[in-house]
Amino acid sequence: MNNLTEAPKLYETENDISAANRLELNALLNQRLASAVDLQSQMKQAHWNVKGPSFIALHELFDQVDEAVEAYVDLIAERVVQLGGIAEGTVRVAAARSRLPEYPMAIAEGMAHVEGVARALSTFGQEIRSSIDQANELDDADTADLLTEVSRGIDKWLWFVEAHSQAAK
Numbered sequence: 001m002n003n004l005t006e007a008p009k010l011y012e013t014e015n016d017i018s019a020a021n022r023l024e025l026n027a028l029l030n031q032r033l034a035s036a037v038d039l040q041s042q043m044k045q046a047h048w049n050v051k052g053p054s055f056i057a058l059h060e061l062f063d064q065v066d067e068a069v070e071a072y073v074d075l076i077a078e079r080v081v082q083l084g085g086i087a088e089g090t091v092r093v094a095a096a097r098s099r100l101p102e103y104p105m106a107i108a109e110g111m112a113h114v115e116g117v118a119r120a121l122s123t124f125g126q127e128i129r130s131s132i133d134q135a136n137e138l139d140d141a142d143t144a145d146l147l148t149e150v151s152r153g154i155d156k157w158l159w160f161v162e163a164h165s166q167a168a169k
Contacts, residue, residue, distance in 0.1 A: 011084040019084075021138045026085030028134055029143065033076045033089050034097035035124055040069040041091070042103040042120045052110040054164065061164075062117060065157045072150045079146055099127060114164045121158040125151060 010023055017025070043066035050058045077087035100123050104116055128151045135143040 009086060013082075013084040015083060017083065017138075017140055021140065022083045022085070025083055025135065025138055025140055025143055026080050028131055028138075029076055029080045029083075030085070030088045031097060031099075032127060032131055032147070033073065033080065033087060034094040035100050035127055036069060036073045036076055037089055037091065037094035038098035038100050039120055039124045040066055040073055041094075042100065043069055043117065045103050045105075046113045046117050049108060050110055050113045051108040054110040058110050058113060058164065061160060062113070065117065065121070065161070068153055068157060072153065075146055075150065079143055083140075083143075100124060111165060114161055118158060118161050118165075121154055121161060125154040125158060128154060 010019060010026070013022075015022065043062050047059055047062035047066060050062065052058075073089065077089050080087040100120055103120065104112070107113060107116060128147050132144050132147045132151065135141075135147060
């Protein structure tokens with residue numbers, strides 16, 4: 001059986017969310033985890049490869065975004081485990097499951113990276129917001145709250161990144 005498609009084992013827990021809901025929540029959170037791991041690697045890609053007059057500002061900004069996303073990865077993964085699931089956060093799993101568009105490899109100029117990073121943050125933010133509603137439908141206010149925290153953070157970083165391109169408009 002393909003390790004990427006096996007149903008995750010659900011560990012016994014005293015958590016009062018039903019096992020059926022916890023299974024659905026784990027699948028939802030593992031999907032977001034895959035995209036979060038991908039997002040983090042995309043932020044590093046931008047950080048390493050940005051060039052141009054705004055190099056140092058963007059290089060440092062993309063590194064700050066990466067650090068924030070790393071914290072979101074941890075929050076999401078730990079919630080999976082709290083619900084009795086297995087956090088599926090390897091790079092291979094992320095590559096197979098992420099719903100983010102591929103980050104462009106051939107770009108260097110700062111504004112091109114601003115656009116690429118903004119697109120990745122926006123896509124991830126949309127995923128997270130739809131997951132908030134799903135968590136609420138599964139009677140898990142804690143997961144919805146955690147995802148709301150991630151959403152607020154992603155929106156803040158999107159604002160910081162987009163500010164680099166908005167003054168010219």
